[in-house]
Amino acid sequence: MRLALISFHGCPVARLGEKDTGGMNVYVLNLANELGNLGHQVDVFTRYHDAKDPQIVELGSNVRVIHLSGGPLSETKEDLSLHTSSFAADLHEFISRESINYDLVHSHYWLSGKIASEISRICRIPHVSTFHTLAKTKLRARAGEKETFYRANVETEIMRSANTVLVLTDKEREDIRELYNVPSERITVIPAGVDTGRFNAEDKVTSRKRLHIPDKETILFVGRIEPIKGLDILIDALKTLSNSRDLQLIIVGGNLSGDKELIALRKQAEHLGISEMIDFRGSVEQSELKYYYSAADVFVLPSHYESFGLVALEAMACGTPVVASRVGGIPSFLDDGDTGYLIPWRCPEPFADKIEILLENPDLRAYMGKSAGLKAYQMNWSGIASRMATLYGTVIEEYDLRQAV
Numbered sequence: 001m002r003l004a005l006i007s008f009h010g011c012p013v014a015r016l017g018e019k020d021t022g023g024m025n026v027y028v029l030n031l032a033n034e035l036g037n038l039g040h041q042v043d044v045f046t047r048y049h050d051a052k053d054p055q056i057v058e059l060g061s062n063v064r065v066i067h068l069s070g071g072p073l074s075e076t077k078e079d080l081s082l083h084t085s086s087f088a089a090d091l092h093e094f095i096s097r098e099s100i101n102y103d104l105v106h107s108h109y110w111l112s113g114k115i116a117s118e119i120s121r122i123c124r125i126p127h128v129s130t131f132h133t134l135a136k137t138k139l140r141a142r143a144g145e146k147e148t149f150y151r152a153n154v155e156t157e158i159m160r161s162a163n164t165v166l167v168l169t170d171k172e173r174e175d176i177r178e179l180y181n182v183p184s185e186r187i188t189v190i191p192a193g194v195d196t197g198r199f200n201a202e203d204k205v206t207s208r209k210r211l212h213i214p215d216k217e218t219i220l221f222v223g224r225i226e227p228i229k230g231l232d233i234l235i236d237a238l239k240t241l242s243n244s245r246d247l248q249l250i251i252v253g254g255n256l257s258g259d260k261e262l263i264a265l266r267k268q269a270e271h272l273g274i275s276e277m278i279d280f281r282g283s284v285e286q287s288e289l290k291y292y293y294s295a296a297d298v299f300v301l302p303s304h305y306e307s308f309g310l311v312a313l314e315a316m317a318c319g320t321p322v323v324a325s326r327v328g329g330i331p332s333f334l335d336d337g338d339t340g341y342l343i344p345w346r347c348p349e350p351f352a353d354k355i356e357i358l359l360e361n362p363d364l365r366a367y368m369g370k371s372a373g374l375k376a377y378q379m380n381w382s383g384i385a386s387r388m389a390t391l392y393g394t395v396i397e398e399y400d401l402r403q404a405v
């Protein structure tokens, strides 16, 4: 198949872990690469993010990332929707110039869904739409999130026009059914995968040495530093734990110079008198992350909302048990009491409680770490990409049949 993936604001080759670069970028990159490995030809279209971006980046013999203009480089995320029409026009021009006949377009996030709806209509190809996050579920997850009615309305339009809405979890299907009134049969569920070649267990002591992490009880968080990730809850939990244990919290992600949320978290730690127990590392190359996951005794993800929560699955692939909020996609792969713990409340005490149980019991940690590794292995990307290719085939067939009528 010849496939166009659109990821307007999430470039698959951007640096990860900073503002607005995270799970979706990883998802698109892994999906494109694995589809390429299966022999499909894949082009990923994204906006230029940096003046140094080359227009075309070849990721392998079958996979290209193609940058097109999508408004000024410094455009805020709030104003990106102003540039989707011109991006769609440039994309159409690129397709015509290169005389490419794509079989299907798969969009990622609502901004890309807007663009793909246009391309699907003009080029007469089916559209599979994945939202990754939705305005209405974010608004429901945490007071203080700001999402517009405009976004929610565009999401509704995309859901109506797309040939299939592809979601990563049953929970997302349920949210879309309930909040956007889309019948379940128009929604397909295929989970995200994890690259087990990249994420696998390394020796704990060696990993700590490599990363200059003191050899003592270690809790880890990895991800974008945003209020929705609930790091304030984890810092409060650390304060409780600090009364009885000598431990450290490593926080990976964010920009160490001037990140507003990071400054607020440092202040919170200072106020609680536990600054010296927390090591903010900033964002880290993904290839280094397995050493962090392996160095940790427990991985914690206290988010208010996660569409999937890839970092928890990556930690599991490295054999580290996870304590995470029971939100979004996390319960779809984290088995409570077997690969870690799911916390239904967004408050510090239950997190401190489960972290302590794991720190106190090396045998339980070893058992859960092993189960976590096995579970993650079943969610390897290559299997997921095959399921995706089968779905694309079905959608194309149904589309062609409808066109023929």
Ligand code: UDP
Binding pocket: 016, 017, 018, 021, 022, 023, 024, 026, 222, 223, 224, 252, 253, 254, 282, 283, 284, 285, 286, 289, 308, 309, 310, 311, 312, 314
């Ligand atoms: N990540 C990274 N370096 C960092 C922080 C995060 O490479 O410093 C990657 C991480 O490996 C994961 C992704 O960014 O694949 C974050 O995805 P997740 O689904 O956990 O969170 P999202 O960003 O989608 O909220």
